[in-house]
Each structure stands twice: as C-alpha cells, then as structure tokens.
Amino acid sequence: MPNNETLLDLEPYRIPQHVAIIMDGNGRWAKKRGLPRHAGHRAGAENLRRIINASVEFGINILTIYAFSTENWGRPEREVRALMKIIARVLDQELKELNAQGVCLHHLGDMTGVEQDLQDKVHNAIELTKNNNRLILNVAFNYGGRAEILHAVRQMLADEIAPETLSESLFSSYLFTRGLPDPDLVIRTSGELRISNFLIWQAAYSEFYPTPVYWPDFGRKELYEAIVAFNQRERRFGLVTETP
Numbered sequence: 001m002p003n004n005e006t007l008l009d010l011e012p013y014r015i016p017q018h019v020a021i022i023m024d025g026n027g028r029w030a031k032k033r034g035l036p037r038h039a040g041h042r043a044g045a046e047n048l049r050r051i052i053n054a055s056v057e058f059g060i061n062i063l064t065i066y067a068f069s070t071e072n073w074g075r076p077e078r079e080v081r082a083l084m085k086i087i088a089r090v091l092d093q094e095l096k097e098l099n100a101q102g103v104c105l106h107h108l109g110d111m112t113g114v115e116q117d118l119q120d121k122v123h124n125a126i127e128l129t130k131n132n133n134r135l136i137l138n139v140a141f142n143y144g145g146r147a148e149i150l151h152a153v154r155q156m157l158a159d160e161i162a163p164e165t166l167s168e169s170l171f172s173s174y175l176f177t178r179g180l181p182d183p184d185l186v187i188r189t190s191g192e193l194r195i196s197n198f199l200i201w202q203a204a205y206s207e208f209y210p211t212p213v214y215w216p217d218f219g220r221k222e223l224y225e226a227i228v229a230f231n232q233r234e235r236r237f238g239l240v241t242e243t244p
C-alpha cells in the first residue's frame, strides 16, 4: 500500500498473524502535557486510525485492542463517561472508512451495563462489516479475561458438556475469540509489565512486547519495531531447540 511516510522494509520478516495491544498510557501522556486525562483518551482514540492503517499495510490479519476492561468501571464516573463518549464517537466517525478498508469488527466482552445507544452502535458496526476479510479488528470492550472464562464455563454447564469431552479446543470455542488463532504477539505500551486481565487464556504462548512509549505516541514505526523484535524471538512452546 503506498504511503507518504518512510518506507519500512518488512520483506525479511515474518508478519505475526494476530497482534494484540494493551493500549495503555493515555492518562500519563496527557499529564505530561498538563492536559486532563480525557484529552489523553481522545489522542489515544485518534491513534487507532494510524495503527489500523499500518496493520492493513503490514499484512496483519487480526488486530485485537484492549479498549476498556471490566475493572475500568471503577474509575471516576467522569472519566468513564468520557471514555464511553469517545468510543461512541470513534464508531460514528470511523465506521464508513473501516468498512471501506475491509475491516471486519468483532467485540470481545459483555454488553451488560453498557448504555443501549452504544450497544446499538456496536451491533450495527458488527453487522455492517461482517463480510469483510482484510483485517479482523477485535475490540475488547467491557472485557476481562477472568469474566470471559466464567462466561465460557457458564455456557458449557448450560450446554451440559460432559466432563470427559472437555478439551482445550472445545474450551476455546466458548471464548469470545472462538474460531480465531491465539495472538502471536501481545504489545503493551506505557512501560507496564503486566497482563491486566487481558486474554489470559489465549496469550499462554504469545510473545510479550512491552514498550515505554505511551499509546498516543505508538505509531506505524513503533509497530514495525515490534514486528522486528518479534522476529528475533524463538518460540519454543515448551519444546527444545534442535542442536546439531
């Protein structure tokens, strides 16, 4: 895809099929500039456009972004309200372009407790983009890994799954990510070195890439650098490397 930014050579590199991002550091990005936290969230939302474009350009097939956790409800009410407004606005402003780009939107999480209007926007976006196949964009919103596992267990009990038939792959098929491969690479911006309840089942063998860059500053070049770093990893999945 032509672009007017620096040419980044991806030729020698394997592209991770599924990249997941913990988009963290909006608050600190704003604080550093003497701005309120919601200004950081706005900048973070704007940054999504860059990362979606770069993901399409680099040939990533699945991008999963952590937008709002089940624990984030515990933040001050004003901040939660600002975040909901920003998420609704992103859907309003970006949907047409996302659809034109061939992005297929999925939601990971539970809609309970979310305002009806926002629920409707999300469902409409999923419906509109369901046949697109250039990039699957999973938005983890009101998402928690533990809540996801409980949700799966409840469904399995309701389906009367026999204990001896329960396998890892059957379990996976009850998660919000059903049908999708596990993430190859999990990126966390802002320098924190924890998983914060994100994809705790699916990321069992993902490569973890922490970067000190705050999310609003994590652009195309930074995503490229993460892919280069991913290529320097040796994924062993518990096995041993062949020695001559």
Ligand code: IPE
Pocket (backbone or CB within 6 Å): 023, 024, 025, 026, 027, 028, 029, 067, 068, 069, 072, 083, 190
């Ligand atoms: C990430 O940025 C966005 C959400 C969690 C919704 P933060 O708001 O967590 O920013 P910091 O970590 O306080 O800097």
Ligand code: IPE
Pocket (backbone or CB within 6 Å): 022, 023, 024, 025, 066, 067, 068, 069, 072, 192, 194, 196
């Ligand atoms: C994780 O970031 C959640 C999202 C990015 C949506 P947090 O800022 O909520 O995580 P902690 O509190 O630092 O663990």
Ligand code: MG
Pocket (backbone or CB within 6 Å): 024, 025, 026
């Ligand atoms: Mg944070």
